[in-house]
Amino acid sequence: MSGQGSAGGxxxxxxxGVDVRYHDRQALAGxxxxxxxxxxxxxxxxxxxxKSTLLRLVAGTLAPTAGTVELFGTGVGSLxxxxxxxxxxxxxxAAALPFAARVEEVVALGRIPxxxxxxxxxxxxxxxxxxxxxxxxxxxxxGRDARELSLGERQLVLIAMAVAQATPILLLDEPTVxxxxxxxxxxxxxxxxxxxxxxxTILAVLHDLGLAAHFFPRLVLLDHGRVIGDGPPRDVLxxxxxxxxFGVDPALxxxxx
Amino acid sequence: xxxxxxxxxxxxxxxxxxxxxxxxxxVLLAVGLAALAVALVLGVxxxxxxxxxxxTIAILAHRxxxxxxxxxxxxxxETIVMELRLPRVLTAMSVGVGLxxxxxxxxxxLRNPLADPYVLGTASGAALGAAIAVIVPxxxxxxxxxLLHALAFAGALVAVYTVYRLSRTGGLAPLTSLLLTGYAxxxxxxxxxxxxxxxSGAALGxxxxYLLGGFxxxxxSRLAAAAPLIGFGSVAISLRARSLDGLLLGEETxxxxxxxxxxxxxxxxALASLITAAAVAVxxxxxxxxxxxxxxxxxxxGPSARSLLPLSALGGAALLAFADLAARLLGEIPVGVVTAVxxxxxFLALLRRVRAGYEL
Numbered sequence: 001m002s003g004q005g006s007a008g009g010x011x012x013x014x015x016x017g018v019d020v021r022y023h024d025r026q027a028l029a030g031x032x033x034x035x036x037x038x039x040x041x042x043x044x045x046x047x048x049x050x051k052s053t054l055l056r057l058v059a060g061t062l063a064p065t066a067g068t069v070e071l072f073g074t075g076v077g078s079l080x081x082x083x084x085x086x087x088x089x090x091x092x093x094a095a096a097l098p099f100a101a102r103v104e105e106v107v108a109l110g111r112i113p114x115x116x117x118x119x120x121x122x123x124x125x126x127x128x129x130x131x132x133x134x135x136x137x138x139x140x141x142x143g144r145d146a147r148e149l150s151l152g153e154r155q156l157v158l159i160a161m162a163v164a165q166a167t168p169i170l171l172l173d174e175p176t177v178x179x180x181x182x183x184x185x186x187x188x189x190x191x192x193x194x195x196x197x198x199x200x201t202i203l204a205v206l207h208d209l210g211l212a213a214h215f216f217p218r219l220v221l222l223d224h225g226r227v228i229g230d231g232p233p234r235d236v237l238x239x240x241x242x243x244x245x246f247g248v249d250p251a252l253x254x255x256x257x
Numbered sequence: 258x259x260x261x262x263x264x265x266x267x268x269x270x271x272x273x274x275x276x277x278x279x280x281x282x283x284v285l286l287a288v289g290l291a292a293l294a295v296a297l298v299l300g301v302x303x304x305x306x307x308x309x310x311x312x313t314i315a316i317l318a319h320r321x322x323x324x325x326x327x328x329x330x331x332x333x334x335e336t337i338v339m340e341l342r343l344p345r346v347l348t349a350m351s352v353g354v355g356l357x358x359x360x361x362x363x364x365x366x367l368r369n370p371l372a373d374p375y376v377l378g379t380a381s382g383a384a385l386g387a388a389i390a391v392i393v394p395x396x397x398x399x400x401x402x403x404l405l406h407a408l409a410f411a412g413a414l415v416a417v418y419t420v421y422r423l424s425r426t427g428g429l430a431p432l433t434s435l436l437l438t439g440y441a442x443x444x445x446x447x448x449x450x451x452x453x454x455x456x457s458g459a460a461l462g463x464x465x466x467y468l469l470g471g472f473x474x475x476x477x478s479r480l481a482a483a484a485p486l487i488g489f490g491s492v493a494i495s496l497r498a499r500s501l502d503g504l505l506l507g508e509e510t511x512x513x514x515x516x517x518x519x520x521x522x523x524x525x526x527a528l529a530s531l532i533t534a535a536a537v538a539v540x541x542x543x544x545x546x547x548x549x550x551x552x553x554x555x556x557x558x559g560p561s562a563r564s565l566l567p568l569s570a571l572g573g574a575a576l577l578a579f580a581d582l583a584a585r586l587l588g589e590i591p592v593g594v595v596t597a598v599x600x601x602x603x604f605l606a607l608l609r610r611v612r613a614g615y616e617l
Contacts, residue, residue, distance in 0.1 A: 099364075
């Protein structure tokens, strides 16, 4: 099921006939998904619907049991990790640091795919780190040990790391769970800016249906490993679907008009 | 320029932080090299026969750099310097480099601050190999190594390879599985070691002195066998510094940052194990250097492996050269005792200090 059709040109992300099976459990079944360059897509669905599995497929850290996953027309499995990391950045849900590391040192990890293999970070890399820190608005955290930060602050630092990676595609797994309301909105504004200003293709897993509907022009709804809705929020988040997929009264989900 | 271990000011301009960090590794490099030079001169000069620092420097300049220096010293002094002291100091430095680099690598690879070069069974494997060499009545020389050193080297590598293979369940072994397998295999080998010691009879002292570590039997030929392996391994690991950096946030994130985690882990594990095996083969089991040095350097320069690896190598070399000097001046006590006496309180102090700022 394709969302917005686009004439010609390679798609940014394309999944064709993808199945993922863990032992005897079918995590994803028959996924066909096509995301064009410059799109901004939110992936929604209940716990265990297969959202994180789908992100891992696109990031190439999980191989599908059947079907193909392509980035800009090339099978992700045939690209080496470095080639993938220059096309696609991932904001993880959380990350544990075994050693003390300053915030700017963590953000600088995003430059690893671009740094000279032996000489290390150059002026362009340092400029990208400073720019990412400013763009995400974590200047006040510079110099602090990333392990001392609150979960929300850490989440912003991880977003800054992915911004420093400066890839044409950005994947986010629950980027807002630990953020307060103000920072949730700020993070969404940032994603909109990266998407509309820089042309970054964005695929984000979101639990908050209100945020998803308000900030994303296209939603993909997963249920039990299948895509059961794909399109603008009004079409995807029908009261009947909210009731059947999430098992809650649709009135609890307030959608901005 | 605030030290990393102090509570960090809440707001710091981006540029200032970068400037402060850029200067510091160079300064530490200079300090480390100076410490190493002092360790070399003192290590060669001091012992049962003391040699004046001027003579030590002159002999070294004459023999190593080929400078034309008129001899003011007895020929026997030159023999002591060239055949006994210098190989010993250089062996201590090489082993110090090896343990510090391997410790840094294992800590980064296993993402565990408590990891040391021995964590995956290398120590128990080397000890069992050495013990077997002591109790079997065969004397051979393999690549400049006596049987004890050869079997210690082989034992360390066999142990870590066994751990690696056993921990692999199809795909990429989880880190906990690697650590627990290392612990289990280590325990099994320790039982073998206990059995070998029980059976060794009069040779028990020889096994024991290996276990405690030391440099008193150092020679050029043994150094020539171990130093190239340690040097090669350390350089090869340093060239992969950014793989270690990528692993800082975990293996999944490392993959997202372009690191081929499975391949890099195998390569780094193999190199660090090779270094450790070469180090324990010449020196026996010397604790704390591989654990403490990376932590101290990390506090000074931060977690980036590009600075951490060379500075740890310098620190390990200087520390072990001084520890061996202390062991020698205290009447040839085992150097492992010295490093433990220096290292353990230092590590405890470090833990307390670090805990004040942030958890470890």
